[in-house]
Amino acid sequence: xxxxxxxxxxxxxxxxxxxxxxxxxxxxxxxxxxxxxxxxxxxxxxxxxxxxxxxxxxxxxxxxxxxxxxxxxxxxxxxxxxxxxxxxxxxxxxxxxxxxxxxxxxxxxxxxxx
Amino acid sequence: xxxxxxxxxxxxxxxxxxxxxxxxxxxxxxxxxxxxxxxxxxxxxxxxxxxxxxxxxxxxxxxxxxxxxxxxxxxxxxxxxxxxxxxxxxxxxxxxxxxxxxxxxxxxxxx
Numbered sequence: 001x002x003x004x005x006x007x008x009x010x011x012x013x014x015x016x017x018x019x020x021x022x023x024x025x026x027x028x029x030x031x032x033x034x035x036x037x038x039x040x041x042x043x044x045x046x047x048x049x050x051x052x053x054x055x056x057x058x059x060x061x062x063x064x065x066x067x068x069x070x071x072x073x074x075x076x077x078x079x080x081x082x083x084x085x086x087x088x089x090x091x092x093x094x095x096x097x098x099x100x101x102x103x104x105x106x107x108x109x110x111x112x113x114x
Numbered sequence: 115x116x117x118x119x120x121x122x123x124x125x126x127x128x129x130x131x132x133x134x135x136x137x138x139x140x141x142x143x144x145x146x147x148x149x150x151x152x153x154x155x156x157x158x159x160x161x162x163x164x165x166x167x168x169x170x171x172x173x174x175x176x177x178x179x180x181x182x183x184x185x186x187x188x189x190x191x192x193x194x195x196x197x198x199x200x201x202x203x204x205x206x207x208x209x210x211x212x213x214x215x216x217x218x219x220x221x222x223x224x225x
Binding site: 004040041042043090092102103104105106107108 | 148150155156157158159160163201217218
């Protein structure tokens, strides 16, 4: 089974702190994604990566950055956390290929910024 | 961008067939349609994917008309454990800003 793991299930940070959310997948997938999920807004794409050291902005990249130094690991960085970044963060991966759209999600990290 | 529209919620009873429709009027030629299921406090789980006509697996069926402007997820004989949010996703991997989830449909199955 494909496994996508996220470093924490719950995280509490203070405003202004630098926050790292880590995601690791074990299926040698080329594509990796970071989403946030908020009530009434569904899932929104923050960033995605289709190769090591490659990244593309999603719908809501402001206030976030990402890092992909190894194929299996995709990190989401909040340079200076703010209260409006309190959310559920979901990481996903998928194999490469046009139209191959099956994404495997991790369990999520619920981040609270106080 | 191929945005999607789904009903916010649906109610059903155990044993019934449930059909959830997703509208995607601006779907592009190379876009696929994918449905996910999400339980509380879990990440979404892939259910089914299709391009045209009909796709069936052990969990669900996906019906896509010829114009591809909508699709219908069909869940046969639902049980209480099928209570979840169902997302319709239209897009193409590798294309910036093309990965768009719908707002999701909360399916509540009652005994």
